[in-house]
Amino acid sequence: MTTTAPRIGAFTPGPRDSIADVTGVTVGHCTLADGPIQTGVTVVRPHAGDAFRDTVPAAAVVINGFGKSVGLMQVNELGVLETPVALTNTFAVGTVATAQIRAAIGANPEVGRTAATVNPLVCECNDGYLNDLQALAVEAAHYDAALHAAAAEFAQGAVGAGRGMSCFGVKGGIGSASRIARTGAHHWMVGALVLANFGRPAALTIAGRPLGPRLVERLAAGGTAPRDQGSIIVVLATDAPLDHRQLRRVATRAAAGIARTGSNFGHGSGDIALAFSTAQTIPRASPAAIWTLRVVDEARLDPLFDAAADATEQAILHALFAAESVAGFAGHTREALTALLPDWPELLR
């Protein structure tokens, strides 16, 4: 992704500086952009295979639970993902969850019959400023389209689930980044993908510099009165071999990355972080009663924690710098950050 966002932190990004630097992870979007309908679906696939048959270790952390995600409870009980991760708007969660069930049945006709039921996993943010939420425009086919579009190269900004999202009073949406964490002789990739829809303009902080006050001036000049609600979903992927408990610890560090952009996890914000490891899969129909799992030694986790926080912060910046201006529902518009602050390079000096 060729955004010109400033790079934060001391870690080296992967070649794409996106979650797809974690080998096997792909991302797909379905974008709805038609007048008052500015919304969509984004899907993160943990690997190219069937996520129901070959699950991956995972954990979810609720930073602030004002949100309507589905599937987190079972992720934390069983410690695995069994579908791709779907992102969409708040009122589309039920529709997308049902689409995930249908997709799992299509690929595995035994789901809910001879096999267990499937656990849909859908996270959401509220895009109601730009998108006519009450129109319930997202349909099952949009999930399918996003799933089938999944690839290692994917767009960022005002696309997919990010189409109608707002962030710090400007246009938000999908952002992604990666960082390489070194522990001894090992190099691990940590990738983040965010659905960024949070933050008050006055609080915007980029690379530690408070750009918020300047942003507030520019927004006031434009007459916009941004609403103060929002949420952020953070999806973290790594090729380091980590178990559920360790992934829960990694996901907790997303909060640090979010905080450094200027958020205190507002009351109305559904701030959720999800982490999974691609280092090994756990087959559902296991012939063996005992598994062998590889895990990183606990005392060597810090570089992974730091990489997770930095990748999260960088992904938020990528969302802000990639998102173009969007006009939508009720005549509302969100300007691109770079349109309002074209002088950002000087402001960061």
Added chain:
Amino acid sequence: MTTTAPRIGAFTPGPRDSIADVTGVTVGHCTLADGPIQTGVTVVRPHAGDAFRDTVPAAAVVINGFGKSVGLMQVNELGVLETPVALTNTFAVGTVATAQIRAAIGANPEVGRTAATVNPLVCECNDGYLNDLQALAVEAAHYDAALHAAAAEFAQGAVGAGRGMSCFGVKGGIGSASRIARTGAHHWMVGALVLANFGRPAALTIAGRPLGPRLVERLAAGGTAPRDQGSIIVVLATDAPLDHRQLRRVATRAAAGIARTGSNFGHGSGDIALAFSTAQTIPRASPAAIWTLRVVDEARLDPLFDAAADATEQAILHALFAAESVAGFAGHTREALTALLPDWPELLR
């Protein structure tokens, strides 16, 4: 409800021995019973008003998180219910959640526009033995029908969401009970409603007596080989003034009631308890910055805990004794407990 189930415990039930003994609480069903389709929706309304505008204090407890409920996260963050509680089958959760959103919009056109979005609350069990889960037969209209049918008098057993459920290898479903808890001069009503779909036949315990071995014999004679998966949803209501934290403590006690019927909260079981208080409502559009809440003194909670455990156990028995035999999907049948153990009164002696 005129079931002949044995009464357990030392507490006195309310006049209906159902959750509707908590003043204002009503229950409605929509039952689908047509060949391979044996499923439905059950709705518990906390009061006669609008649940979005006038919320009630609530808390949810996950005993075993192998389940697909939606809405629990926000209940535990904000400490309130803002919709009726919906129960249905595992694959209908998304559809019913969307129906709840539509119903909230219908009643409150500002939802997701000038007001916050609404938090759907749907819990589920897997009725795939008797019901063709993959047919996804539940539609939004079925939620609406259950909601509109809500009344203080309601059927139990193989009705609503309970239509296709199995319990201890026999027919399960909806059961309800109530108990009066006394603390000093106060009398509080505690009601329970369960969606009972759990338990291995060998473990069935009624009023402390292990009927499981006898049940296994009778089931073997009939050639049935019951599957061993399941779940239970427990909804607890009380007119005692309790806050979120106290309701979480009350909901925890549902586990004791479940355990005494013979369950150890099996791996594949989504065992969830939800508790709410009707003692006061919290208006969404609050003119006042500070609220006054009444709460029971902490040291006086034990009778409420005991009543919650007993009402849960009793509600499970009511489900088992009320449920009629049902034949459904793939030629599967679940017999009524009383059909298999007509001699239960002697067995309990």
Added chain:
Amino acid sequence: MTTTAPRIGAFTPGPRDSIADVTGVTVGHCTLADGPIQTGVTVVRPHAGDAFRDTVPAAAVVINGFGKSVGLMQVNELGVLETPVALTNTFAVGTVATAQIRAAIGANPEVGRTAATVNPLVCECNDGYLNDLQALAVEAAHYDAALHAAAAEFAQGAVGAGRGMSCFGVKGGIGSASRIARTGAHHWMVGALVLANFGRPAALTIAGRPLGPRLVERLAAGGTAPRDQGSIIVVLATDAPLDHRQLRRVATRAAAGIARTGSNFGHGSGDIALAFSTAQTIPRASPAAIWTLRVVDEARLDPLFDAAADATEQAILHALFAAESVAGFAGHTREALTALLPDWPELLR
């Protein structure tokens, strides 16, 4: 242990029917019994080696958090035990924790210098009815004595930390039991040790039979007015290879065993369950950056859950049937259960 307690459940116990059936686990007591001082310390060692250098996977579950245990937070963050498990009275927790620190320093002079600090792990119940709690009689040497006394053969009842405990209005204390869980070709041992100090007389249930009402009669005849506070600590051990998350699931099942003896987890009860696996140790000073762990396939956990619940229930019965009558502080006495209900075999028929 030659108690004559009725055997509950369908599983087979190990040869000792105690937690020491899990190979390597040993238990030691130090008992203080001198007039108003009726208290002590009990220690469960996970293996014969150094618990700080060779940790074992572990998890803790808080059923009701009215308690003063120390060390549970770090067990759940890092997923391991790094000391033996100590049990004592409520006011001795600080003293025993300090003794654990001194013992770890003695065995590992680098603790808190070149190595990390050690996480003491001490759980407690309130023995203030029989023991003069305010005398703070437990000293560091008593922990050391219990540690050094640890053996596969150990006493139960009114010994060690159990010396002053009460249960259902009669004498409680230490109890232990084991059950063999079979999954396919594997046989796993699950052991439980309880410090039982909970329950109202009226609620006592043995093997499903409500003996409480009869017990209340006998207690009333003796003029005793039992207090209604208490707690239970459950320590579960297994040789099945389980990780932290799975051990958390196993520990959750202790609640079912407790409930079946007649408890609803009273307001004033600190009900805590702790589980650890001896299948492998995790060396603190790891030369390798990546570990290999064995874990049981998730879908095969149910026998372990059932064995944990049954071993817990059986251990409580062992405590009740092993404990002799004790007189202590302020002229208080707790009678042995078998002294008050010598006709219990008939009552259970």
Added chain:
Amino acid sequence: MTTTAPRIGAFTPGPRDSIADVTGVTVGHCTLADGPIQTGVTVVRPHAGDAFRDTVPAAAVVINGFGKSVGLMQVNELGVLETPVALTNTFAVGTVATAQIRAAIGANPEVGRTAATVNPLVCECNDGYLNDLQALAVEAAHYDAALHAAAAEFAQGAVGAGRGMSCFGVKGGIGSASRIARTGAHHWMVGALVLANFGRPAALTIAGRPLGPRLVERLAAGGTAPRDQGSIIVVLATDAPLDHRQLRRVATRAAAGIARTGSNFGHGSGDIALAFSTAQTIPRASPAAIWTLRVVDEARLDPLFDAAADATEQAILHALFAAESVAGFAGHTREALTALLPDWPELLR
């Protein structure tokens, strides 16, 4: 406290810019500074009365659980503080907890007899670089001294529990700050007190500016090789009427303040936040079965969240700028931040 630390954030501090701006809150230290012994105890009293008889609403949040605090479990079950909050070094927790028990008994002879037992509340960080941890130098009398020294005016920096603490490779310790949060016509005070013992030098961030690289240079010039372990305890107080659940939400926001100073909550860090409200007390011996509580309307919490995050960040800066250089155990020294970076005002420009 006349530190010259830069002021962060947009909120106005209270008159003292310390936790004592919350009316009734006082802080006391006992400092041990004698060669290899560089440690102590700090106590935060929620009000001038007896904390056992008149409890205050409280909640604790574990950000990273590599720590040995005692008492958090019961705070979260019952939702109240019942002792002052004590801070000390890792190996002194048991001793200080026992001192709290003795103090509670002294003030309330019925504790553990006719009244319930008391829940000690002690949090800790590891000061083993400057302090001879293994000497276990803290005694019960030091807790008593800190308690009796409690006052609205109190020292910051290398005092009390902060005496031996390190932070970002320089001298850390005790810091405090306050912020005024406005919701409508209401002004609430939010105060923070931190025991700051965390952070790698390279990550130090002050007011958004990365001073870490410069600090690393200066430390290298001095030949110091700072260890990378640590922890932070954050105590938040407010006069806003908040219940346990709301205080849990407030405490969660401490993580944002910590993150903005350059921490990702390292693996070895026990990062704990505790929040309490002084708006009303809850008497233990309640004649009334039902209480009336005042709580802030949920939708008006954001200013309190923001104030909590800012007060936490400011308190960390106060600790860093107030702490003088300290030499202690094994010839180790920690320089004051201002000694190593005397040019910090220019660096922040």
